[in-house]
Amino acid sequence: MIADRHPLEPDDPETTPVIRPFLLTGGRTRPAREGLRIETLIQARTLIPQGIRFEARRIATLCQRPTSVAEISAAVGVPIGVARILVADLVEDGVVTAVEPGTLSVSLIERIRDRVREL
Amino acid sequence: MSVNSDQLIDLVSVKIVISGGFGVGKTTFVGAISEVEPLFTEADMTDASEGVDDRRNVPGKVSTTVALDFGRISLDESLRLYLFGTPGQDRYAFLWDDLVEGALGAVILLDTARVEDCFPAIDYFEDHDIPFLVAVNLFDDVPRFDLGEIREALGVRDDIPVIDCDARDRQSVKQVLVCLLENVLARALAGQNQEVRL
Ligand SMILES: Nc1nc2c(ncn2[C@@H]2O[C@H](COP(=O)(O)OP(=O)(O)OP(=O)(O)O)[C@@H](O)[C@H]2O)c(=O)[nH]1
Numbered sequence: 001m002i003a004d005r006h007p008l009e010p011d012d013p014e015t016t017p018v019i020r021p022f023l024l025t026g027g028r029t030r031p032a033r034e035g036l037r038i039e040t041l042i043q044a045r046t047l048i049p050q051g052i053r054f055e056a057r058r059i060a061t062l063c064q065r066p067t068s069v070a071e072i073s074a075a076v077g078v079p080i081g082v083a084r085i086l087v088a089d090l091v092e093d094g095v096v097t098a099v100e101p102g103t104l105s106v107s108l109i110e111r112i113r114d115r116v117r118e119l
Numbered sequence: 120m121s122v123n124s125d126q127l128i129d130l131v132s133v134k135i136v137i138s139g140g141f142g143v144g145k146t147t148f149v150g151a152i153s154e155v156e157p158l159f160t161e162a163d164m165t166d167a168s169e170g171v172d173d174r175r176n177v178p179g180k181v182s183t184t185v186a187l188d189f190g191r192i193s194l195d196e197s198l199r200l201y202l203f204g205t206p207g208q209d210r211y212a213f214l215w216d217d218l219v220e221g222a223l224g225a226v227i228l229l230d231t232a233r234v235e236d237c238f239p240a241i242d243y244f245e246d247h248d249i250p251f252l253v254a255v256n257l258f259d260d261v262p263r264f265d266l267g268e269i270r271e272a273l274g275v276r277d278d279i280p281v282i283d284c285d286a287r288d289r290q291s292v293k294q295v296l297v298c299l300l301e302n303v304l305a306r307a308l309a310g311q312n313q314e315v316r317l
């Protein structure tokens with residue numbers, strides 16, 4: 001038999017901490033719009049409107065520079081599913097915009113390859 | 120000041136997925152090249168999403184979190200490459216579609232001591248027609264195998280690269296990514312359409 005060098009077993013549900021992440025979304029588990037991928041860049045549209053609070057304000061502030069949904073999730077400290085719902089609401093409200101994915105042309109692939117090679 | 124929408128069009132983010140079995144070196148691989156801490160989380164919604172229609176009940180439901188590998192590489196001012204690791208455990212398989220959608224390609228890490236652990240990943244990327252390669256992570260305490268033998272054991276197509284890698288080494292990780300990108304490029308050039316929708 002193959003020796004297992006990783007004695008750790010998958011997380012035991014009994015001991016893994018539990019959270020209530022969807023309180024922040026009013027219980028919603030689906031975003032108000034589709035198409036927000038984890039790598040989708042979010043950019044604040046305008047100055048942050050008065051009256052938006054807490055997580056929404058944090059996200060709008062972060063996205064003064066283009067920030068991916070995954071990074072928003074990490075920075076705000078919420079799971080990606082929750083971040084996506086919060087971001088979708090802000091897109092709907094016109095506070096932020098999502099950068100649409102472009103087309104993957106041959107020249108773009110070449111550019112990515114060359115840049116990675118130069119790292 | 121509002122943002123000029125022309126600026127947004129120039130900005131591109133792409134992602135590559137890092138996959139493979141439990142403990143195969145995914146986090147190490149991402150960490151070797153990322154410019155940020157390689158971690159974010161997702162909630163295990165398998166409990167929370169039961170009976171989603173009854174929204175009043177959802178906030179009360181609890182869920183566990185799963186840590187996901189995450190890496191960022193700014194390639195130039197307007198081009199960002201993200202790396203995402205797939206969660207190793209079967210119970211998180213439901214997350215894969217979400218992580219993988221729109222990916223440029225995938226790196227499947229392989230530990231020669233447990234070759235069969237990477238079969239689910241190979242099946243997944245073959246089924247979804249996503250370019251991938253197999254990178255054999257060189258653990259110190261494990262005998263080396265000939266790459267040809269490994270390829271045979273995996274039964275992957277001839278055009279799928281099977282290469283060595285040291286997930287701890289930035290140069291090695293870089294080479295793996297370049298190899299994958301060459302493969303993506305070859306596929307794009309071979310395809311009738313020279314443009315693939317991201
Ligand atoms: N010798 C050697 N050790 C490695 C290499 N890559 C990873 N390791 C070690 O192997 C162990 C597992 O690596 P991780 O990067 O945590 O693996 P993982 O795939 O993220 O593991 P899970 O997330 O638990 O599935 C760690 O102790 C690493 O230091 C390698 O190329 N060579």
Ligand SMILES: [Mg+2]
Binds near residue numbers: 145146147188
């Ligand atoms: Mg890991």
